[in-house]
Each structure stands twice: as C-alpha cells, then as structure tokens.
Amino acid sequence: MxxxxxxxxxxxxxxxxxxxxxxxxxxxxxxxxxxxxxxxASEFAVIYITEPTAALVSDTISKYRNSQLPAIVxxxxxxxxxxxxxxxxxxxxxxxxxxxILK
Amino acid sequence: xxxxNVNPTRMELTKxxxxxxxxxxxxxxxxxxxxxxxxxxxxxxxxxRQLRSEVEAGISEANRYMAVAGSVMQxxxxxxxxxxxxxxxxxxxxxxxxxxxxxxxxxxKYRTSDSNDIYSYGMAFTSIDLDGAVSALSEIFPKxxxxxxxxxxxxxxxxxIEKTRRRVNAxxxxxxxDYEETIKYITMKLSENERxxxxxxxxxxxxxxxxxxxxx
Numbered sequence: 387m388x389x390x391x392x393x394x395x396x397x398x399x400x401x402x403x404x405x406x407x408x409x410x411x412x413x414x415x416x417x418x419x420x421x422x423x424x425x426x427a428s429e430f431a432v433i434y435i436t437e438p439t440a441a442l443v444s445d446t447i448s449k450y451r452n453s454q455l456p457a458i459v460x461x462x463x464x465x466x467x468x469x470x471x472x473x474x475x476x477x478x479x480x481x482x483x484x485x486x487i488l489k
Numbered sequence: 490x491x492x493x494n495v496n497p498t499r500m501e502l503t504k505x506x507x508x509x510x511x512x513x514x515x516x517x518x519x520x521x522x523x524x525x526x527x528x529x530x531x532x533x534x535x536x537x538r539q540l541r542s543e544v545e546a547g548i549s550e551a552n553r554y555m556a557v558a559g560s561v562m563q564x565x566x567x568x569x570x571x572x573x574x575x576x577x578x579x580x581x582x583x584x585x586x587x588x589x590x591x592x593x594x595x596x597x598k599y600r601t602s603d604s605n606d607i608y609s610y611g612m613a614f615t616s617i618d619l620d621g622a623v624s625a626l627s628e629i630f631p632k633x634x635x636x637x638x639x640x641x642x643x644x645x646x647x648x649x650i651e652k653t654r655r656r657v658n659a660x661x662x663x664x665x666x667d668y669e670e671t672i673k674y675i676t677m678k679l680s681e682n683e684r685x686x687x688x689x690x691x692x693x694x695x696x697x698x699x700x701x702x703x704x705x
Contacts, residue, residue: 400571401551401571404608405578431593432580434633451648454645457593459633463552464555466552471545472541478644478646481647481650482530488538
C-alpha cells in the first residue's frame with residue numbers, strides 16, 4: 387500500500403493532516419530535497435508540495451518528472467496561488483507539441 | 490544527403506533494400522503512434538487543466554478558512570486539534586498502459602468509512618472556520634488524487650511523444666533518404682559496370698573476328 391505526503395509551511399499544510407495524509411512541515415531547501423528523495427525511495431506514491439516550497443527545490447522536482455512514481459503535484463500555499471502549477475501543465479504541452487497551443 | 494559508406498555490390502544492394510523496407514514500415518508505425526499519443530495527450534491535458542483549476546480553487550478556499558481559523562485560535566490549539574488524525578488514507582497503485590506508456594492509477598483507501606472522521610478534534614475549543622477548512626479540503630481531495638494521476642500521465646506522455654517525434658524525424662529525414670540515395674548509387678554503379686563489360690566484350694569480339702577472318 388502506498389501513501390500520500392504533503393510538504394510545505396505549517397499554515398498551508400496542517401489541514402491535510404485531518405484527511406489522513408502524511409504531513410511534513412518543512413521549508414528548508416536542503417531538508418526538503420532530502421525529504422523528497424527519502425519519500426520517493428519509500429512507499430509514497432503522491433507528494434503534494436506547496437508552490438513556494440517547490441520553487442526552492444525545482445531541480446529535485448524536475449528529476450522525478452519522468453519517473454513513474456512518485457507523482458509530485460504543486461498546490462497553492464496559504465499566501466495564494468502563484469500559477470506555478472498551471473505553468474507545469476503548459477510546459478508539458480510545449481514539450482509534446484513543440485509550442486504552447488493552450489495559450 | 491550523405492551516402493552510406495558501403496561497397497557497391499549486389500549483396501549490399503539487397504541488404505539495403507530490405508533495410509529501406511523496414512525503415513519505411515517503422516516510420517509509418519511510429520508516425521501512427523505519435524498521432525495517437527498526441528490525441529490521447531490532448532484529452533488528458535484538457536482534463537489536467539480543468540482539474541487543476543478546480544483543485545486550486547478548492548485549496549484556496551480551504552486556505553482562506555484556515556487563515557481565519559489561525560487568527561482566531563491560538564497556534565498551539567490549532568496544531569493540537571490536528572495532531573492526531575482519525576482518518577488515514579492509503580493509495581492502491583496500479584498501472585495503465587496507454588500506447589506503451591505506463592501511467593499510474595491511484596485508488597484511495599480510507600481507514601474509516603465515516604466521512605465525519607475527518608474532524609479529529611472536539612468542537613468545543615476550535616473555531617468553526619477550522620471545520621470549514623477541513624471540510625473544504627476533504628471535498629476537493631478525490632479531485633486531488635485524480636489530478637496527481639492525470640498530471641503524471643501528461644508528463645510521461647509528453648516525454649514519450651517527444652521521443653517518438655525524434656525517432657519519426659530521424660527516420661523520415663535522415664535514414665530513409667540515406668538508404669534511397671545509397672541504393673540509387675549502387676544501382677548506377679552496377680549498371681555502369683555492366684555496360685562497361687558489354688562494351689569491352691564487343692571490342693574484344695571485334696578484335697578476335699578481325700584477326701581470324703581478316704574483316705574490316
């Protein structure tokens with residue numbers, strides 16, 4: 387059985403604990419990188435990460451982009467939506483089609 | 490186009506002709522694969538975009554509640570309320586094969602079936618906004634799971650489409666023209682050889698006839 391994790395600042399991710407997801411209140415880039423590597427190696431299939439935290443560790447996230455598991459999904463933090471998540475969708479389109487036809 | 494570096498012999502010609510046939514077939518197959526992948530990808534991306542905006546809206550709503558709850562409650566109390574969750578989610582992961590791209594499928598399994606188990610605290614000491622935040626999150630959670638699935642599928646398919654497109658282009662613009670040119674070159678060379686043999690034979694024949702019968 388796989389589990390789902392949430393990474394981000396305390397205020398943004400606390401609520402997910404109530405749903406039964408495993409919550410990591412971590413925003414230090416180095417620790418987050420190590421955490422993602424550890425989670426990916428163990429039984430976490432989905433990692434939700436807040437956009438500001440994801441922006442700090444984008445190289446680690448792109449490393450897992452083309453592996454089947456885990457799926458790393460960006461979610462808005464409590465400060466609001468930065469649009470990074472939607473940008474990821476557009477990037478995929480650009481990669482596949484050659485230009486962003488969704489614009 | 491660059492001609493391949495091969496000896497102009499009949500054997501090479503046969504070999505190359507066979508290669509050309511399989512290159513053409515491979516090209517057609519890969520092109521079909523690319524087109525079908527692209528079709529599926531566009532469907533997925535549309536869903537991805539839809540889901541993402543829904544999930545982002547849902548989480549933003551939950552975050553608004555959370556911000557209010559955080560301001561009316563002490564941080565410690567808020568943390569304590571959420572410290573020991575009653576509900577637990579596990580994911581059953583299986584694979585789906587879409588045009589030879591293995592995409593994951595997540596099926597969430599909840600520890601308790603009671604939907605009220607998301608409230609891991611008593612109602613007495615917590616703000617109503619916390620309830621709002623938690624219920625908003627739980628409402629959007631199935632979509633979050635689906636989003637993870639679709640987004641991963643899109644990423645994997647984008648990667649595969651890129652690879653396939655490169656292969657199609659390599660076959661179409663490099664390998665097939667190269668083969669065609671080399672085959673043409675060998676055919677020319679062979680027929681040239683043949684002509685040259687014929688002419689020298691005719692010449693020899695002339696010389697022999699001249700010698701023996703005193704022709705000309």
